[in-house]
Amino acid sequence: MRITNLHHFSENHSYCVYRDFGLGTVDGVMLSQVYQPMVGALAVSLYQLLCQQVPLEKVGYSPVEQQRRLFLTLGLEPSEKGRKLLIEMASKLEAVGLLQTSRIYLPENDDYLYEYELEAPLSPAEFFKTQHLTLLLRDKIGKFAVLSLQEQLWSREHNELAGRSMNKENISVPFYEIFELNAHSIDYELEQAIAEVSISRQPGIRLAETDSFNYADIILRFPRDSANRAYVEALRYNVEQLGTINYIAHKYELSVQDLCRLLDEDGVFGPDGTVVQEQLEHAASLSFRQVKKRKEERQLQGGKVISLRQHDSAAAAEPPLEHAVQMEYYVEVPPQFLAKCDIHQYNMMLRNEPYTRLLKTFFPGSVPDNLLDIFENIDLNYKLPSEVINVLIHYLMNLLTTGGEQRINRNFVNAIASNMLMKQVDTYEKAVQYIREQAKVKVKNESAASASGVRPRSYSRNAKLKPEIPIVQSTLPEAEAAVTEEEFAELIKMAEMMQANKKNGY
Structure with missing residues (x-):
């Protein structure tokens, strides 16, 4: 209790x-x-x-x-x-x-x-089949007393009957061989009356004590000198407000300590003492995101330690099995790999190599730390398989070579990874199909933009926000555009006269 x-x-x-x-x-x-x-x-x-x-x-x-x-x-x-x-x-x-x-x-x-x-x-047979109860009874009265109780509560069969179960024959008579029911007439009134006066217990909804916080849980942990103390004490008689608080706590996975800390903040209660649900939800959302971020960072650091240990013991371990790639799921080899491997070797590398080794093949030196952190976060927190991450890296590198000013940042990569998670892309084949569909969508959008004359919007940081306006060029022929020496001398003379008039005050 x-x-x-x-x-x-x-x-x-x-x-x-x-x-x-x-x-x-x-x-x-x-x-x-x-x-x-x-x-x-x-x-x-x-x-x-x-x-x-x-x-x-x-x-x-x-x-x-x-x-x-x-x-x-x-x-x-x-x-x-x-x-x-x-x-x-x-x-x-x-x-x-x-x-x-x-x-x-x-x-x-x-x-x-x-x-x-x-x-x-429990019956004696069921009790002594329940291990934890038998062990508890042994701890209370001892092993030999338990065996003695079992002997007292069980009446054994006679020695002459022992071992004769092979010759046992069930000769019992079933119900319908003795009794006959009039199944042609159904008494609906009787069935309805039996259902209405049912003596069986209707199962109700059982709320676990840990699923919600009652008034005592909150007030015992709430600071006495807080400005919101009077508002929290009023929750004792306001079941509706307490239900709203429990809903927010359940929604954002708040502990009772976190809930008390949020209720102590300014603006959570209105002037009349009611809970401002929007403000409390906003504060709970920020707390939820902070806890999630700290948890991801701990998992990331722990994953790095585990990966280092696994790398140290990789020499003694058996080599992993290589998985073949079907021809219909082959992807094209990037330009920087054309001189290094063929299409078969490249696709086998995407399917079987870990993403850390694949990243090294794209860079002549060391892999940038920010790029490595992005994919480590996807591996440890999103739990994407390694072959799916490899296909994602292939897709991003193709965007760099063919996308002009497109840049790879954390938000862009996380958006693609979350989209793959939502579409349940968890195998190499699904990942290849996904990037093919994305390529078709991109080509379709570009063709539609070129046909309509609208320049496709660029999301690059250095992209121009205003469209380029063409400058109207002169359509005069070169013969008419040229100025003779006599006309040029006349223009000089007119300029000198205008300058003299300006000095004289005209």
Whole structure:
């Protein structure tokens, strides 16, 4: 029984019991001789007391009463000590499979109702087949006492019958050989009445305690001197606001400490004390992204260490198997590899080499660290196979050689990798098909842009944002455009006259 606040479990709270079985003689022996050494006499007394809440000749639910009756019948003080003792006994019964406890919130009373669902004790055969219960009983009473109990609870077959199972023949008569049912007439009224008065228990939705945070979880960890303390205390009586907070915490995977830290920030609560959902979601999203980024960095660093260790032990390990590439999935050899290998060797390299070795073949010296970090992030966090990353590298290198001013940066590569993940590209063949489709889309867009006269937009950092406007050229022939010496002298004379007039103030 997980109780984080003792004020939520007291003698004043209501309870009911559910039981769908009856205790027999064997069950009584199992409780007294097997379960009692494991959980204690007081816990078994609580179990028997709960069984008696439902009339012994019936199954189902007991009347709703206050837990004060349990405290008084068991002789427990209605205090903090008594509550802890009752919780401990119930927890022991739950641990050995005799009890299931649920808590039901009653919004009309702003209170809880506890439901104790009893389970039947295991039969001797089932109990001694359950390893963890047998080991617990051994730890409590010893190995030889366990064997003695097993002997007492099991009546062996006679020696004359031992080993005769091969000659056993089942001569039982089935139901339909004795009884005949009138299947031609169906009584719908009877079936409807049986369904309406069904005594079987309807399974309900069980909410795990760790799936949501209650008021006690938040207020115990919230700072007392915070300016938002009064707003958080008001959440005790506002179930709707608490549900909104739990939804955001579940959405962004917040722990209770992270949730308290976000509720302590400015702007999370409005002037009237209500939670500003947009502000809280924004802060929770930032926290979620920071945690995700730190986790990725740790995985990246851990992956580097693992890869170094694997590289050190690669000499002793067996060489990996080479996978062949079908001809229909061959890709073209880049220009820088034409003098080094043919199309068969290049495609085998893409299919079988790790991406770290493939990157080295594209650079005469060392691979740039920023480029290596990009693909390490894709390998460790996106979990793309190595052959898919190789096809991605091939595609990017082709873009560099044929794409003009196209540059490779982290966001561009991550966008392509995330698109491949969304399309479930997880094999070499799917990756080749993907880059072929992308090439077709690119050619189609370029042909459509050239046909319409619209210049395709460039996403390069140095690209011009304004289109180039052609300059109107002169259409005069060279003979008419030339100026003679007499005309040139006349133009000089006119310029001198205009300059003289300007000086004289005309």
